[in-house]
Amino acid sequence: MTDATRRHLRLDALAYGGDYNPDQWPEAVWHDDVRLMREAGVNLVSLPVFSWPQLEVSPGAYDWAWLDRVIEVLWAGGIRIDLATATATPPAWLVRRHPEMLPWDADGRRLEFGSRQAYCPSSPVWREHVARMARAMAERYGEHPAVVLWHVSNEYGDHVARCWCPESAAHFRRWLEGRYGDLDGLNEAWGVNVWGQRYTAWDEVEPPRRATGPVNPTQLLDFERFSSDALLELFRIEVDVLREVTPDLPVTTNFMSLFRELDYWRFAEVEDLVTDDAYPDPADPRAHVPAALNYGLMRSLKGGQPWLLLEQAASAVSWRDVNVPKAPGRMRIDSLQAIAHGSDGAMFFQWRQARYGQEKFHSAMLGHRGEHSRTFRETAALGRELRRLAPVKDTRVRSRVALVVDWDAWWGSTATESMPSQCLDWLAQARAWHAALHALGHAVDTVRATGPFDAYDLVVVPNLYVADAAQAAALAGFAADGGTVVVGPFSGVVDATEKVHPGGAPGPLRHLLGIEVDEPWPVPDGAHERVELDGRAYDAPVWTEWIEPGAEASVVARFASGALAGRAAVTRRGHGDGSAWYVGTALAEDGLLAVMRLALADAGLPARERIVPDVEAVTRSSADVDYTFVLNHGAAVAVVDVPAGAEDLLGDPGTRTGPRLVVPALGVAVLATPRADEPPFITLSETTE
Numbered sequence: 001m002t003d004a005t006r007r008h009l010r011l012d013a014l015a016y017g018g019d020y021n022p023d024q025w026p027e028a029v030w031h032d033d034v035r036l037m038r039e040a041g042v043n044l045v046s047l048p049v050f051s052w053p054q055l056e057v058s059p060g061a062y063d064w065a066w067l068d069r070v071i072e073v074l075w076a077g078g079i080r081i082d083l084a085t086a087t088a089t090p091p092a093w094l095v096r097r098h099p100e101m102l103p104w105d106a107d108g109r110r111l112e113f114g115s116r117q118a119y120c121p122s123s124p125v126w127r128e129h130v131a132r133m134a135r136a137m138a139e140r141y142g143e144h145p146a147v148v149l150w151h152v153s154n155e156y157g158d159h160v161a162r163c164w165c166p167e168s169a170a171h172f173r174r175w176l177e178g179r180y181g182d183l184d185g186l187n188e189a190w191g192v193n194v195w196g197q198r199y200t201a202w203d204e205v206e207p208p209r210r211a212t213g214p215v216n217p218t219q220l221l222d223f224e225r226f227s228s229d230a231l232l233e234l235f236r237i238e239v240d241v242l243r244e245v246t247p248d249l250p251v252t253t254n255f256m257s258l259f260r261e262l263d264y265w266r267f268a269e270v271e272d273l274v275t276d277d278a279y280p281d282p283a284d285p286r287a288h289v290p291a292a293l294n295y296g297l298m299r300s301l302k303g304g305q306p307w308l309l310l311e312q313a314a315s316a317v318s319w320r321d322v323n324v325p326k327a328p329g330r331m332r333i334d335s336l337q338a339i340a341h342g343s344d345g346a347m348f349f350q351w352r353q354a355r356y357g358q359e360k361f362h363s364a365m366l367g368h369r370g371e372h373s374r375t376f377r378e379t380a381a382l383g384r385e386l387r388r389l390a391p392v393k394d395t396r397v398r399s400r401v402a403l404v405v406d407w408d409a410w411w412g413s414t415a416t417e418s419m420p421s422q423c424l425d426w427l428a429q430a431r432a433w434h435a436a437l438h439a440l441g442h443a444v445d446t447v448r449a450t451g452p453f454d455a456y457d458l459v460v461v462p463n464l465y466v467a468d469a470a471q472a473a474a475l476a477g478f479a480a481d482g483g484t485v486v487v488g489p490f491s492g493v494v495d496a497t498e499k500v501h502p503g504g505a506p507g508p509l510r511h512l513l514g515i516e517v518d519e520p521w522p523v524p525d526g527a528h529e530r531v532e533l534d535g536r537a538y539d540a541p542v543w544t545e546w547i548e549p550g551a552e553a554s555v556v557a558r559f560a561s562g563a564l565a566g567r568a569a570v571t572r573r574g575h576g577d578g579s580a581w582y583v584g585t586a587l588a589e590d591g592l593l594a595v596m597r598l599a600l601a602d603a604g605l606p607a608r609e610r611i612v613p614d615v616e617a618v619t620r621s622s623a624d625v626d627y628t629f630v631l632n633h634g635a636a637v638a639v640v641d642v643p644a645g646a647e648d649l650l651g652d653p654g655t656r657t658g659p660r661l662v663v664p665a666l667g668v669a670v671l672a673t674p675r676a677d678e679p680p681f682i683t684l685s686e687t688t689e
């Protein structure tokens with residue numbers, strides 16, 4: 001079995017379904033479930049995610065009978081299974097026998113049993129038992145024809161992403177020893193001469209706990225790296241068992257979108273299929289914009305391969321302070337947005353709404369009113385529609401623009417309080433840069449700072465606080481090959497051990513960008529500095545820098561206020577046909593739009609201006625067909641110009657659209673046209689309130 005064959009789900013349509021928790025219901029309900037699943041077009045369910053205690057009722061005593069029956073009922077109904085290894089939460093008996101496996105918080109308090117995920121990722125006991133449980137599941141069900149995917153654990157790091165217990169501390173020390181070799185290496189890396197932190201024995205080294213004052217930043221950064229690695233090791237333990245017993249079955253673990261705590265590039269290397277759980281807030285009318293970035297990450301984690309939206313809410317969730325339901329049509333467009341961005345299906349948490357427990361107010365495909373619930377009507381309607389979208393399965397989003405996501409830079413720039421400003425936030429910057437490109441009509445991929453960049457004309461790097469020579473060389477190679485790269489503020493500042501690069505920022509990016517930064521100049525709360533670009537002034541509310549442009553860099557924009565007035569704010573250095581831009585400030589929305597317009601033009605890419613920001617067009621392509629999703633996330637009717645003769649897969653069969661298409665509020669069209677060199681250009685004609 002090759003890796004490539006494991007990348008495809010054995011489904012002949014887009015995946016549709018949700019988490020299924022039959023052990024919360026009497027058996028009679030299961031048959032009703034399958035009847036309604038079939039009615040709703042469900043073809044895949046995830047189970048039994050949290051059922052270890054119901055499967056191993058006491059140490060070594062398994063009760064498989066109920067799960068055997070559930071699987072047969074589903075199989076008989078033609079429903080396939082994303083089979084969980086059931087290791088998302090430990091049974092009480094295991095925790096009580098081994099209380100040392102419970103996680104600790106940063107203040108040394110043990111977190112108790114009573115919720116879920118009550119384990120320390122480094123616990124040898126837990127690791128031994130998850131391997132045992134994964135093997136038991138694989139041996140019992142791995143050959144069953146209904147099982148098409150392994151669902152390992154659940155949302156690693158959801159509740160417990162970092163643990164400070166003695167076992168984690170010991171594991172952290174081993175991890176540090178592996179990284180730095182010996183104590184001299186550690187002392188050098190951590191720069192312990194500052195504030196007198198020299199270590200003379202390994203047992204003096206601790207995870208960064210609450211201390212008397214600001215903690216060593218390299219210690220903090222290493223703890224972030226270690227904690228992500230500890231969960232990755234845990235994931236690998238199960239994956240190794242599953243690959244050994246069932247080498248043909250693809251493996252996944254569900255991600256949580258752009259999640260700070262885990263380096264998903266490294267997790268994705270271990271799995272066959274990327275899956276994501278996405279919960280855009282229905283109370284936020286712009287939630288589809290960061291959602292597009294999350295989906296761009298998901299399709300990029302395995303080089304453009306289709307991924308799968310494994311969880312979303314049919315309506316309200318139950319974990320925000322105020323849980324607003326999704327208005328009619330919102331669940332449909334949210335699902336179709338994920339599919340537009342490369343998901344080969346749309347799944348939910350969960351199939352049937354719980355009657356008890358922590359999630360009884362969380363919506364489900366089948367609400368408390370059962371088949372009479374609004375969510376069921378809407379999910380059944382969407383299930384019917386998705387069958388018409390079967391041709392988009394296995395097609396790929398074509399994007400020419402990528403945004404660099406780097407967890408080291410994210411962790412490094414946010415783990416410590418000892419920074420020029422706490423207001424320059426990695427995620428906020430990444431989202432703002434993405435939002436500008438999104439507003440200019442681009443579906444943005446994500447990429448590592450080392451590439452590969454060959455699919456792109458424009459690569460943007462909102463922040464690369466931690467940077468090394470290999471990243472700089474890759475970005476320089478891209479510019480030398482004719483690419484346009486745009487680097488954001490406070491990049492190239494420190495190396496992997498958090499030491500400022502000799503000569504200061506942008507360190508290894510100095511040659512690429514052709515500038516030096518003399519000093520960061522953060523903007524105090526409430527003050528708004530100004531940047532002038534092409535005769536217009538834009539707000540810079542958070543961050544500015546004293547930039548010294550070299551002879552080869554030209555100044556694109558200057559500061560127009562404050563101590564830096566008249567100095568460079570945005571620069572460009574040409575590299576043959578390519579170019580490298582530096583944006584030494586955090587611009588507000590309109591300023592970023594202005595910079596991205598210029599960068600797109602420099603890259604030879606169109607800026608697809610939108611009259612209504614809420615209409616999004618994304619194209620997935622097969623070898624010969626472009627499927628362009630036109631999604632109206634807004635509250636107004638939009639009229640768009642589309643290629644004449646396009647067929648809307650969601651419209652009346654055989655009807656041709658164009659050159660104009662009316663897209664109602666929350667409406668979606670999926671236009672099939674012959675594959676063109678450039679994805680179809682969708683322009684907005686007008687809107688009506």
Ligand code: GAL
Pocket residue numbers: 154155158277279311313317318349359362
């Ligand atoms: C996810 C989790 C699910 C469910 C869902 C509710 O984080 O994986 O089990 O709790 O949230 O929104």
